Amino acid sequence: xxxxxxxxxxxxxxxxxxxxxxxxxxxxxxxxxxxxxxxxxxxxxxxxxxxxxxxxxxxxxxxxxxxxxxxxxxxxxxxxxxxxxxxxxxxxxxxxxxxxxxxxxxxxxxxxxxxxxxxxxxxxxxxxxxxxxxxxxxxxxxxxxxxxxxxxxxxxxxxxxxxxxxxxxxxxxxxxxxxxxxxxxxxxxxxxxxxxxxxxxxx
Numbered sequence: 208x209x210x211x212x213x214x215x216x217x218x219x220x221x222x223x224x225x226x227x228x229x230x231x232x233x234x235x236x237x238x239x240x241x242x243x244x245x246x247x248x249x250x251x252x253x254x255x256x257x258x259x260x261x262x263x264x265x266x267x268x269x270x271x272x273x274x275x276x277x278x279x280x281x282x283x284x285x286x287x288x289x290x291x292x293x294x295x296x297x298x299x300x301x302x303x304x305x306x307x308x309x310x311x312x313x314x315x316x317x318x319x320x321x322x323x324x325x326x327x328x329x330x331x332x333x334x335x336x337x338x339x340x341x342x343x344x345x346x347x348x349x350x351x352x353x354x355x356x357x358x359x360x361x362x363x364x365x366x367x368x369x370x371x372x373x374x375x376x377x378x379x380x381x382x383x384x385x386x387x388x389x390x391x392x393x394x395x396x397x398x399x400x401x402x403x404x405x406x407x408x409x410x
Contacts, residue, residue: 231274247271280337290307302401309382317393345378349374380399
C-alpha cells in the first residue's frame with residue numbers, strides 16, 4: 208500500500224519523466240565516483256530534485272541501483288532482440304550479438320574506472336537483475352552455433368567440442384576484450400577475437 212502512495216505522490220511531484228532524470232544522473236555519478244562514494248544527496252543535487260522528492264521515487268540507494276541495473280538489462284534484451292530479427296550472415300550476426308551485450312555494457316559500465324565495484328555491487332543485489340538476460344544471451348549464441356552447424360559453416364566436433372561448449376568458448380573468448388583500455392581498442396579486439404575463434408570452429 209505504501210508503494211502505491213509513494214508512486215502517486217511521485218507522479219504529482221514531477222511526473223513520470225523525473226524517474227528517468229534521477230536514474231540517468233545516478234548512473235553518471237556511479238560511473239565517475241563509484242557506488243559507495245555516491246550519496247543520495249549527491250544524486251538529488253545532480254538530478255536537480257529535492258532529497259525528499261528523490262525518496263518518493265526510490266526509498267534507498269540500493270533500490271535506485273537495482274532500478275538502474277534492471278533498466279540496463281532490459282536494454283540489453285532489446286538489443287539482442289533487434290539483432291535476432293535481422294537476417295545477417297553468421298560471423299556478422301555473432302559480432303552483432305556480442306556487441307549487443309558486451310559492447311553496450313562496456314560503454315556504460317566497463318569503461319568506468321569503478322567498473323569492478325559496480326559489477327560487485329550488482330552481484331550483491333538480491334533481485335539478480337542480469338540473470339535472465341545473461342541466460343537469454345547464452346541461448347542466442349548457442350542458437351547461432353547450431354545454425355552454423357546445420358548450414359555446414361561450423362563444425363565444433365572438429366575441435367573436440369559440443370555445440371554448447373563451442374558457444375561457451377566463443378563467449379569466454381570475447382569476454383577477455385572487456386579488459387581493453389578504451390572503446391576503440393575494445394571493438395578492435397572484439398572483432399579480432401570473433402574472427403579468430405570462429406576460424407577454429409570452421410570445417
